[in-house]
Amino acid sequence: MTVVPATLNDTKDKLVLIDQTLLPNEEKFLELDQVEDIWEAIKKLRVRGAPAIGIAAAFGLYVCSLKSKATTVVDFRKEFEEIRDYLATSRPTAVNLFWALDRMTKRFEKEANKSVEEIKRALLDESEKILAEDQAMGKAIGEHGLSLLKPGMGLLTHCNAGGIATSGYGTALAPMYLGEQKGYKFKVYADETRPLLQGSRLTAYELNKAGIDVTVICDDMASLVMKEGKIDAVLVGCDRVAANGDTANKIGTSGVAILAREYDIPMYVLGPTSTIDLETPTGEEIEIELRDEDEIGNGFGRRTAPEDVKAYNPAFDVTDAKYITAIITEKGVVKPPYMENIRKLFE
Numbered sequence: 567m568t569v570v571p572a573t574l575n576d577t578k579d580k581l582v583l584i585d586q587t588l589l590p591n592e593e594k595f596l597e598l599d600q601v602e603d604i605w606e607a608i609k610k611l612r613v614r615g616a617p618a619i620g621i622a623a624a625f626g627l628y629v630c631s632l633k634s635k636a637t638t639v640v641d642f643r644k645e646f647e648e649i650r651d652y653l654a655t656s657r658p659t660a661v662n663l664f665w666a667l668d669r670m671t672k673r674f675e676k677e678a679n680k681s682v683e684e685i686k687r688a689l690l691d692e693s694e695k696i697l698a699e700d701q702a703m704g705k706a707i708g709e710h711g712l713s714l715l716k717p718g719m720g721l722l723t724h725c726n727a728g729g730i731a732t733s734g735y736g737t738a739l740a741p742m743y744l745g746e747q748k749g750y751k752f753k754v755y756a757d758e759t760r761p762l763l764q765g766s767r768l769t770a771y772e773l774n775k776a777g778i779d780v781t782v783i784c785d786d787m788a789s790l791v792m793k794e795g796k797i798d799a800v801l802v803g804c805d806r807v808a809a810n811g812d813t814a815n816k817i818g819t820s821g822v823a824i825l826a827r828e829y830d831i832p833m834y835v836l837g838p839t840s841t842i843d844l845e846t847p848t849g850e851e852i853e854i855e856l857r858d859e860d861e862i863g864n865g866f867g868r869r870t871a872p873e874d875v876k877a878y879n880p881a882f883d884v885t886d887a888k889y890i891t892a893i894i895t896e897k898g899v900v901k902p903p904y905m906e907n908i909r910k911l912f913e
């Protein structure tokens with residue numbers, strides 16, 4: 567387990583983030599209370615990973631609302647909604663952002679007959695609950711995930727779905743942490759995850775720190791390591807799971823899933839139920855974030871493509887449900903048919 571990526575400072579008036587863009591070289595913490603800075607931190611991936619984005623947005627909405635000088639609930643609500651709607655424009659794909667802002671809104675409305683000060687206290691309580699629930703969820707996801715794995719297995723993961731993307735054990739990495747505590751001695755392969763290298767910069771950083779055997783591979787090596795028999799299961803996180811099980815996750819995930827099918831390797835998607843969006847019927851309706859071309863042609867400050875050449879940079883792709891062996895949530899392991907079985911999670 568690593569640091570909590572989004573939390574509050576001791577006086578509970580600033581959002582504290584570890585700047586993930588600087589990892590693994592520097593562990594720098596940011597203290598933010600300006601809505602533009604919080605928006606920028608989410609947009610620029612200083613805080614990233616679906617659950618961590620949700621937690622940061624909830625704390626961000628709280629610390630920015632706290633500064634309001636409004637004396638009536640009507641005026642306070644207007645400011646609260648402006649901050650919320652602005653934060654909601656930071657990134658489009660991970661549903662946890664909207665889920666967390668929605669939870670804060672519902673709590674506001676539940677307390678709307680109270681004073682502004684009481685509502686502010688309730689917003690603090692709700693954001694702290696979102697963090698605490700996420701920590702508990704990671705452990706439960708890890709236990710369910712571990713039930714599908716055996717000691718000594720080779721595991722492939724893509725992007726970063728660990729403690730630094732959530733607030734505790736993570737999602738896809740949670741069974742690895744719990745397995746390590748039980749002496750499972752997994753051999754983990756981390757796709758480096760072009761173009762922003764969340765796999766090599768963050769997954770390898772986390773797992774290595776925890777003493778877990780981790781090997782970084784370039785994304786285009788996944789087929790080879792599967793063919794060589796080094797991979798017994800693929801474990802990935804998720805940014806949005808549609809009602810039919812189609813899953814948006816970091817760009818490259820769907821390719822890994824298709825390869826896993828070819829080599830008869832189980833493909834597991836791990837995430838909290840807050841990442842399941844029943845309002846989105848299929849993957850077709852998931853908005854995929856398009857990011858700056860420079861992340862490809864000029865990543866990390868060095869040109870790797872000619873200046874006048876275009877780059878196409880979708881940050882996520884959708885893995886069709888048919889390639890997913892199981893979706894593992896804090897409530898248990900969900901197998902196909904997903905349309906029916908995902909719904910049962912919410913009954």
Ligand SMILES: CSC[C@@H](O)[C@@H](O)C(=O)COP(=O)(O)O
Nearest residue numbers: 614615616725727731803804816
């Ligand atoms: C538990 S995090 C799951 C996903 O959010 C993760 O796999 C991912 O795709 C993150 O993308 P990022 O662009 O780094 O926010």
